[in-house]
Amino acid sequence: MSDLHAPALKSFGRRGGRPLSARQQELMQGLLPRLRVPLPDSGLLDPRTLRPQASEVWFEIGFGGGEHPVGQALNHPGLTLLASEVFQEGLAKCLGQIEDHGLSNMYLWDEDARQLADRLAPASLDRVFILFPDPWPKARHRKRRLIQPAFLDSLARIVRPGGQVRFATDVRDYADEALVHFIRHAGFRWTAQRAGDWQMRPEDHVATRYETKNIGDIAPVWFDFERG
Numbered sequence: 001m002s003d004l005h006a007p008a009l010k011s012f013g014r015r016g017g018r019p020l021s022a023r024q025q026e027l028m029q030g031l032l033p034r035l036r037v038p039l040p041d042s043g044l045l046d047p048r049t050l051r052p053q054a055s056e057v058w059f060e061i062g063f064g065g066g067e068h069p070v071g072q073a074l075n076h077p078g079l080t081l082l083a084s085e086v087f088q089e090g091l092a093k094c095l096g097q098i099e100d101h102g103l104s105n106m107y108l109w110d111e112d113a114r115q116l117a118d119r120l121a122p123a124s125l126d127r128v129f130i131l132f133p134d135p136w137p138k139a140r141h142r143k144r145r146l147i148q149p150a151f152l153d154s155l156a157r158i159v160r161p162g163g164q165v166r167f168a169t170d171v172r173d174y175a176d177e178a179l180v181h182f183i184r185h186a187g188f189r190w191t192a193q194r195a196g197d198w199q200m201r202p203e204d205h206v207a208t209r210y211e212t213k214n215i216g217d218i219a220p221v222w223f224d225f226e227r228g
């Protein structure tokens with residue numbers, strides 16, 4: 001398993017962006033503290049205890065502007081969604097959508113998602129989404145990519161047997177590299193049944209902002225892995 005205390009390289013670019021509007025600042029100061037995942041001072045959090053009535057707990061890593069977790073939270077009011085992002089403008093946008101829709105089934109994490117992953121109870125998640133993660137295209141930056149063997153160890157610890165991890169990218173060599181890491185990992189099984197499964201946008205997907213920009217070098221690929 002990964003060393004939980006090893007310092008991880010930064011997998012994200014900037015945290016700041018354009019100045020936030022007055023409403024966004026209010027949301028960051030008022031709503032975010034109420035929705036932040038309530039980690040205990042020490043030990044692990046079992047996220048199923050947050051809303052015991054929830055059918056499942058899903059975790060999204062790097063949600064950008066929040067379109068996907070908000071869409072999923074609306075489509076599936078019976079589950080709990082933990083959603084992480086460090087980019088302040090994205091967090092503020094997501095908070096705005098949560099308030100507009102009156103959502104009560106989302107919790108946010110505004111620090112590195114890997115830190116939260118290390119503090120979740122074993123086998124406590126049903127699904128994880130990593131959609132269009134930062135591509136880090138330069139060879140010297142590749143180590144910053146989220147999908148690394150140590151991070152897959154961490155995911156394998158917190159996803160329950162039979163749970164799912166969805167990875168999407170529109171960058172060819174990230175797709176190749178991520179697939180190799182997942183396939184080599186004993187904890188995950190690629191669920192594609194036929195050639196082409198991974199080229200089809202999953203039916204339950206909600207389009208993300210980054211995805212619609214089409215800035216990668218291939219059409220998006222969708223890899224679903226099952227925790228063995």
Ligand SMILES: C[S@@+](CC[C@H](N)C(=O)[O-])C[C@H]1O[C@@H](n2cnc3c(N)ncnc32)[C@H](O)[C@@H]1O
Nearest residue numbers: 011012062063064112113131132134208209210
């Ligand atoms: C290329 S963007 C894609 C955003 C979104 N998934 C979409 O498809 O629109 C990747 C996002 O992941 C976030 N990110 C990268 N590493 C992260 C980490 N370790 N924890 C939380 N967020 C992270 C970045 O801040 C960035 O906003």
